[in-house]
Amino acid sequence: xxxxxxxxxxxxxxxxxxxxxxxxxxxxxxxxxxxxxxxxxxxxxxxxxxxxxxxxxxxxxxxxxxxxxxxxxxxxxxxxxxxxxxxxxxxxxxxxxxxxxxxxxxxxxxxxxxxxxxxxxxxxxxxxxxxxxxxxxxxxxxxxxxxxxxxxxxxxxxxxxxxxxxxxxxxxxxxxxxxxxxxxxxxxxxxxxxxxxxxxxxxxxxxxxxxxxxxxxxxxxxxxxxxxxxxxxxxxxxxxxxxxxxxxxxxxxxxxxxxxxxxxxxxxxxxxxxxxxxxxxxxxxxxxxxxxxxxxxxxxxxxxxxxxxxxxxxxxxxxxxxxxxxxxxxxxxxxxxxxxxxxxxxxxxxxxxxxxxxxxxxxxxxxxxxxxxxxxxxxxxxxxxxxxxxxxxxxxxxxxxxxxxxxxxxxxxxxxxxxxxxxxxxxxxxxxxxxxxxxxxxxxxxxxxxxxxxxxxxxxxxxxxxxxxxxxxxxxxx
Amino acid sequence: xxxxxxxxxxxxxxxxxxxxxxxxxxxxxxxxxxxxxxxxxxxxxxxxxxxxxxxxxxxxxxxxxxxxxxxxxxxxxxxxxxxxxxxxxxxxxxxxxxxxxxxxxxxxxxxxxxxxxxxxxxxxxxxxxxxxxxxxxxxxxxxxxxxxxxxxxxxxxxxxxxxxxxxxxxxxxxxxxxxxxxxxxxxxxxxxxxxxxxxxxxxxxxxxxxxxxxxxxxxxxxxxxxxxxxxxxxxxxxxxxxxxxxxxxxxxxxxxxxxxxxxxxxxxxxxxxxxxxxxxxxxxxxxxxxxxxxxxxxxxxxxxxxxxxxxxxxxxxxxxxxxxxxxxxxxxxxxxxxxxxxxxxxxxxxxxxxxxxxxxxxxxxxxxxxxxxxxxxxxxxxxxxxxxxxxxxxxxxxxxxxxxxxxxxxxxxxxxxxxxxxxxxxxxxxxxxxxxxxxxxxxxxxxxxxxxxxxxxxxxxxxxxxxxxxxxxxxxxx
Numbered sequence: 001x002x003x004x005x006x007x008x009x010x011x012x013x014x015x016x017x018x019x020x021x022x023x024x025x026x027x028x029x030x031x032x033x034x035x036x037x038x039x040x041x042x043x044x045x046x047x048x049x050x051x052x053x054x055x056x057x058x059x060x061x062x063x064x065x066x067x068x069x070x071x072x073x074x075x076x077x078x079x080x081x082x083x084x085x086x087x088x089x090x091x092x093x094x095x096x097x098x099x100x101x102x103x104x105x106x107x108x109x110x111x112x113x114x115x116x117x118x119x120x121x122x123x124x125x126x127x128x129x130x131x132x133x134x135x136x137x138x139x140x141x142x143x144x145x146x147x148x149x150x151x152x153x154x155x156x157x158x159x160x161x162x163x164x165x166x167x168x169x170x171x172x173x174x175x176x177x178x179x180x181x182x183x184x185x186x187x188x189x190x191x192x193x194x195x196x197x198x199x200x201x202x203x204x205x206x207x208x209x210x211x212x213x214x215x216x217x218x219x220x221x222x223x224x225x226x227x228x229x230x231x232x233x234x235x236x237x238x239x240x241x242x243x244x245x246x247x248x249x250x251x252x253x254x255x256x257x258x259x260x261x262x263x264x265x266x267x268x269x270x271x272x273x274x275x276x277x278x279x280x281x282x283x284x285x286x287x288x289x290x291x292x293x294x295x296x297x298x299x300x301x302x303x304x305x306x307x308x309x310x311x312x313x314x315x316x317x318x319x320x321x322x323x324x325x326x327x328x329x330x331x332x333x334x335x336x337x338x339x340x341x342x343x344x345x346x347x348x349x350x351x352x353x354x355x356x357x358x359x360x361x362x363x364x365x366x367x368x369x370x371x372x373x374x375x376x377x378x379x380x381x382x383x384x385x386x387x388x389x390x391x392x393x394x395x396x397x398x399x400x401x402x403x404x405x406x407x408x409x410x411x412x413x414x415x416x417x418x419x420x421x422x423x424x425x426x427x428x429x430x431x432x433x434x435x436x437x438x439x440x441x442x443x444x445x446x447x448x449x450x451x452x453x454x455x456x457x458x459x460x461x462x463x464x465x466x467x468x469x470x471x472x473x474x475x476x477x478x
Numbered sequence: 479x480x481x482x483x484x485x486x487x488x489x490x491x492x493x494x495x496x497x498x499x500x501x502x503x504x505x506x507x508x509x510x511x512x513x514x515x516x517x518x519x520x521x522x523x524x525x526x527x528x529x530x531x532x533x534x535x536x537x538x539x540x541x542x543x544x545x546x547x548x549x550x551x552x553x554x555x556x557x558x559x560x561x562x563x564x565x566x567x568x569x570x571x572x573x574x575x576x577x578x579x580x581x582x583x584x585x586x587x588x589x590x591x592x593x594x595x596x597x598x599x600x601x602x603x604x605x606x607x608x609x610x611x612x613x614x615x616x617x618x619x620x621x622x623x624x625x626x627x628x629x630x631x632x633x634x635x636x637x638x639x640x641x642x643x644x645x646x647x648x649x650x651x652x653x654x655x656x657x658x659x660x661x662x663x664x665x666x667x668x669x670x671x672x673x674x675x676x677x678x679x680x681x682x683x684x685x686x687x688x689x690x691x692x693x694x695x696x697x698x699x700x701x702x703x704x705x706x707x708x709x710x711x712x713x714x715x716x717x718x719x720x721x722x723x724x725x726x727x728x729x730x731x732x733x734x735x736x737x738x739x740x741x742x743x744x745x746x747x748x749x750x751x752x753x754x755x756x757x758x759x760x761x762x763x764x765x766x767x768x769x770x771x772x773x774x775x776x777x778x779x780x781x782x783x784x785x786x787x788x789x790x791x792x793x794x795x796x797x798x799x800x801x802x803x804x805x806x807x808x809x810x811x812x813x814x815x816x817x818x819x820x821x822x823x824x825x826x827x828x829x830x831x832x833x834x835x836x837x838x839x840x841x842x843x844x845x846x847x848x849x850x851x852x853x854x855x856x857x858x859x860x861x862x863x864x865x866x867x868x869x870x871x872x873x874x875x876x877x878x879x880x881x882x883x884x885x886x887x888x889x890x891x892x893x894x895x896x897x898x899x900x901x902x903x904x905x906x907x908x909x910x911x912x913x914x915x916x917x918x919x920x921x922x923x924x925x926x927x928x929x930x931x932x933x934x935x936x937x938x939x940x941x942x943x944x945x946x947x948x949x950x951x952x953x954x955x956x
Contacts, residue, residue: 035557035599036587039550044615047546068525072517072636073551073589073620074573079513092579095552097589099574100624100635109514111551111575111589121513137522142551142619146578157578158550 010341012279017223024273025152028282028342038150038157042266045342048290049269050160054140056192056288057162057264060184066136066164071118073141074109079117083242086116089209093146095157111144116210116235116261119165120243123257130169130249133257134177138164153270154227154478161265167245167257171236174258178234181262182215185230188264193272194285194393195219196401197229198424198473200449205436208261212236218448218473220401221274224422226448226475229271232262270478275397276366282343283366285393286386293382294344295325296335298351308355312348312378319379340365345389346382366393409458410465411439414474418443424475428468430461438463439474448473488819490757495701502751503630506760506820516628516635520744523820526768527747528638532618534670534766535640535742538662544614544642549596551619552587557595561720564594567687571624573635589622594688594713594739597643598721601735608647608727611735612655616642631748632705632956639743645723645735649714652736656712659740660693663708666742671750672763672871673697674879675707676902676951678927683914686739690714696926696951698879699752702900704926704953707749710740748956753875754844760821761844763871764864771860772822773803774813776829786833790826790856797857818843823867824860844871887936888943889917892952896921902953906946908939916941917952926951 010023025031030046042050058068074097081087094110112118123135144158153159164181168174182199189195197217207214211233219229240246240256249255276283286292293316297309306327313325324344326335332349339347349361360378362371366389373381404423408414417425429435429447440446454471461468488501503509508524520528536546552575559565572588590596601613618640628634642659646652660677667673675695685692689711697707718724718734727733754761764770771794775787784805791803802822804813810827817825827839838856840849844867851859882901886892895903907913907925918924932949939946 032600032603034550034596035554036550036552039552041550041596041600042548044545044547047548050548051546067522068529069522070520070525070528070620070638072512072514072519073622074514074517074636076513094579095575095587096577097573098576099586101570101572108577109573118512118519122510122519125510142548144551158552160548 010279010281013222013277020279021270021274022152024277024282030269030282031152036157038147040152040156042160045290046269049272049284049288050266052288052290053188053192053264053268054162057184057188058138058140060188061138061162061164064136064180064184066138066166069137069139070141071112071115071122071139073112075112075115075117076107076109078107079121080110082117082120083210083239086210086239090114090145095144095146112141113143113145114261114263115139115141115143115163116165116239117243119261120239120245120259123167124243124245127167127245127247127257130247133247134166134168134173136164136166136177138162151270153266153273155267159265159267161263163263164261166260167240168259169247169249169255169257171258174236174260175234178213178215178232178260178262181260182217182230182232185232185262185264186217189217189219189229189268190394192285192287193268193275194287194390194397195229195271195275196394196398198449198451198453200451200473202231202449203431203436203447203472205433206447208233210235210238211261212238216449218424218475219271219275220404220424220475221271221478222277222400223274224404224476226424226477227267227271227274228448228477229268230262230264233260235259235261274478276393277343280337281341283393284343284345286345286390289343289345290322291324291342291344292322292386293324293346293348294335294339295323295348295350296332296339297325297327298332298349298354300327302352304355305350305352309350312350312360312375316379316382319383321379321382346385348378348382364389366396407457408462410462411442414439414462415443418445418476422476424448424473426455426457426471426473427462428457428460429470429472430464430466430468431470432461432464435461435463445474445476448475448477488757488759491700491755498757499748499752500630502755502760508747508760509630514635516625518630518634520638523768524747527750527762527766528744530766530768531666531670531742531746532640535662535666536618538666539616539640539642542614542658542662544616544644547615547617548619549590549593549600549617551590553590553593553595554585554587556585557599558588560595560598561688561717564688564717568592568623573622573624590619591621591623592739592741593617593619593621593641594643594717595721597739598717598723598737601645602721602723605645605723605725605735608725611725612644612646612651614642614644614655616640629748631744631751633745637743637745639741641741642739644738645718646737647725647727647733647735649736652714652738653712656691656693656710656738656740659738660695660708660710663710663740663742664695667695667697667707667746668872670763670765671746671753672765672868672875673707673749673753674872674876676927676929676931678929678951680709680927681909681914681925681950683911684925686711688713688716689739690716694927696902696953697749697753698882698902698953699749699956700755700878701752702882702953704902704955705745705749705752706926706955707746708740708742711738713737713739752956754871755821758815759819761871762821762823764823764868767821767823768800769802769820769822770800770864771802771824771826772817773801773826773828774810774817775803775805776810776827776832778805780830782833783828783830787828790828790838790853794857794860797861799857799860824863826856826860842867844874885935886940888940889920892917892940893921896923896954900954902926902951904933904935904949904951905940906935906938907948907950908942908944908946909948910939910942913939913941923952923954926953926955
């Protein structure tokens, strides 16, 4: 048996969620570990998911007027040091290049952990007039953060992402852009990955290093822990001042630009896995699945079966479905397991009797329900089924989140909730750093965001009892 | 005037070709210099060219069964050292990461100059049986080579590329793959970039570090210097032995795999510029141009002109053309210069009188020829014109290469040719390293390749006069 093809049992998610996750990413052939600590290899199936994410999101970016660019991967130390808050946030976790060839560099270079300073430096060179604004740039690349402990997709030394960096004539415009991009992320998570998200603003403590404010989409995993799935930052003119990005406005005065940045990464694939998958393997959201439907011939040695299966494949591809035909010499049962492990949304079983009856059997990956359909109309049946599955997966994830969302009015309630379970807890907060840190230190949970959709849980901060107007969502987070 | 928009004169290419090139890449807004020595910023227009190249080539890769993956950007020193010839070739020009955060690393990591060793290491983990073969992987990424002198696109510390790495059960199959990919590169260069290429094999001296043999597509620039536009390497089982990549074959014996790698980079954009562009700026090959046609309204303040221009834009986009409408308040003459600088293949001039007559004027970027066409059928006129331009540009480049291709029978002839001019020189070679090095040292030119299409220039080596059967093409190269 080939190493590449072995499907084995995976750890039960209710027994050891963390091991279950590791089993999935390996056995669904999404990743392999590399010889470099904390760096993963995205295998063809894993990378194909990222390519599909890129295609959808990049199209949205372009439709909203953004342009792609490519910046260097290195940042000279002096450039990184220009914005004080930014460097304080990132310095402890960057990789340093000190030698080129056999020579020691005069100034060391860090491998970009994020590229604000590179964009700022470039913008200061190319912007002069209000006519040059806005600049709406994005880049697809990898970045490096020297993490101590790593997990595939969720936290790795190097990861793939996109980082948008825009500059605008006014703060209002920049804030609008910040929220526009958060909406694009939210819509993408919900409409393509079937992951329900809470949109909101991060607290001062949790915001991005150097930002004026950070907005986030927060999602809840199957185990009740939270995952930050995308962030969008509003910078005001802080970086513009540090990097001297000025323009002559219509009124002929010099002004600083206002700035944003926003990003999603391969981390969201980790989220997708932990929201939908089960003890049989990955469950792929249909709209992003590299393979949406797999045809498995039954008794394929019998005359006409493989021919019909190939015919069906051609027909489904012509209907714009992403299709695979498994015509290897493995047993059907083995093929079923493999297809389940890879989370392929719809399996088509096609045997001699089905062909005789002009039928095929469709099996949904999420519910494992079987449906017999006519071959005549199978392409539309599959398309409808994929849509139904998307909606069902989204609803299921949303219900799971609702069931795991709690309310706390004081520290006792909060403590009791996290003693027994994991989930989102809504509570009022007085907006003091002291209370936020106390909760984090005592319970090991962090403020996920101040949701845009606020509720009034009570009049007072659940920590200090003083008057409070903000509702915060708390959770243990990945 | 905004910095972003200034169009100025560029250096005459016959006066100073090198400065002309630098002017073009800056003033057509393809790149900007960065604060990192030798690293360039690809601006939106430059990156859009790379995206179009990616789209075309990636589709070809996938049609021929290749899959994309993503490997780490770091290589531990011990891993890089595993293949002796490979490390000897690359060690002098790699960047070394020695610190992560505040800690010194136990083993330093190089930033990949190319990823053979990472792919080998991965393949040794995932391949067991002949059923796992072939593996046809590719990745799109950037690599770093610590060059002393750099030029945008042609030679930079960091550059974008794709690197294919495949493994096969037999050497024949691997060699077939090597040549298949060379054909894909050659077809791409000729059919999309309108760059005629010579296909051939590199000499032992010029082959890739660690390869059994290297194949290349060689092109000739406007100034008569050569550019290697893409390479494809056959490795035999050399790396497989160093990395222990074995499989159980059908006959139940353990065998080493046979391997290839192949790549093209943003360098090819430099070649495209130096083959086609002129003293008015960039000339974009139509099939790869980010903007294929630009609509410039004349007297756009007059009633109906902008409306008609917008209508035309919609119509052309619907015909799958890549279109821009310049509706800024600059003068038409200014807009013409900008469009010429950016090399946009077809300019559409549309004024009140044209509209009255149901016509528009098309201006070709390459010849500056004007053609009046009916608006009714303008989309087809433009499409036909783009095809004509592609063919004309290819023919022009091919004629230029033929005019600059010489023949030498001995060292005197060879010396005389390179004393006066630059170009390809064909001559016979005895296949000794001594003769190859002598020519390189004395004349500063290198062997570009042994073309697949051999000619018999004479019976003897042009250097030593001994019997010779191989024809080599020589040139000064970028």
